Amino acid sequence: MDKTALFKISYGLFAITCNDGNKDTGLIVNTVMQVTDSPLRLTVTINKSNYSHDVIKNSGIMNVNCLSVDTPFEIFKKLGFQSGKDTDKFNGLLTWKASNGLVNLSCEYINAYICLRVIDYVDFGTHGMFVCEATDAMTVSDADSMTYDYYHKNVKPKPETKNKKGYVCKICGYVYEGEVLPDDFVCPLCKHGASDFEPIK
Numbered sequence: 001m002d003k004t005a006l007f008k009i010s011y012g013l014f015a016i017t018c019n020d021g022n023k024d025t026g027l028i029v030n031t032v033m034q035v036t037d038s039p040l041r042l043t044v045t046i047n048k049s050n051y052s053h054d055v056i057k058n059s060g061i062m063n064v065n066c067l068s069v070d071t072p073f074e075i076f077k078k079l080g081f082q083s084g085k086d087t088d089k090f091n092g093l094l095t096w097k098a099s100n101g102l103v104n105l106s107c108e109y110i111n112a113y114i115c116l117r118v119i120d121y122v123d124f125g126t127h128g129m130f131v132c133e134a135t136d137a138m139t140v141s142d143a144d145s146m147t148y149d150y151y152h153k154n155v156k157p158k159p160e161t162k163n164k165k166g167y168v169c170k171i172c173g174y175v176y177e178g179e180v181l182p183d184d185f186v187c188p189l190c191k192h193g194a195s196d197f198e199p200i201k
């Protein structure tokens with residue numbers, strides 16, 4: 001099987017926001033999908049190792065912030081490359097509250113938001129899929145939506161790999177210098193594992 005075929009599936013990028021009772025938290029995902037129109041149902045799949053997975057399982061609500069092409073790498077770093085368990089991801093970020101009380105990112109970075117209420121949950125072992133109904137939604141700007149492809153081509157910093165031997169993280173561009181990348185290596189920047197690294201050519 002040619003697994004590179006899977007790279008041809010296009011995805012959007014979204015900031016999910018939620019609240020653990022004490023603070024706002026969230027993460028970046030590419031797994032938001034509208035599955036039916038009437039009634040309006042969406043699914044969001046989240047890795048169980050993410051703090052937000054448990055927060056949403058407990059609170060039953062989340063917001064989808066549709067990221068626009070104007071979202072800088074800083075936002076991906078802040079929301080995606082650290083854990084909400086031990087950091088306040090929204091500290092220093094301009095936010096505003098939607099009708100369900102959850103925060104949204106500044107309209108500089110998003111072109112729409114959708115408030116979701118969880119109505120079902122499917123356990124996929126490593127991940128959980130939240131089946132949701134939309135309780136509110138709004139388009140907030142005309143900017144184009146950020147796709148996964150756009151992120152990789154235009155937002156992620158270009159790694160400095162000239163004259164270097166080693167591996168580069170496909171998610172954040174971190175460069176590991178060395179002949180062999182240990183199987184249990186974890187990227188110090190984005191916390192993705194060795195499978196998300198590729199050899200420097």
Ligand code: FE
Nearest residue numbers: 169172187190
């Ligand atoms: Fe990384």
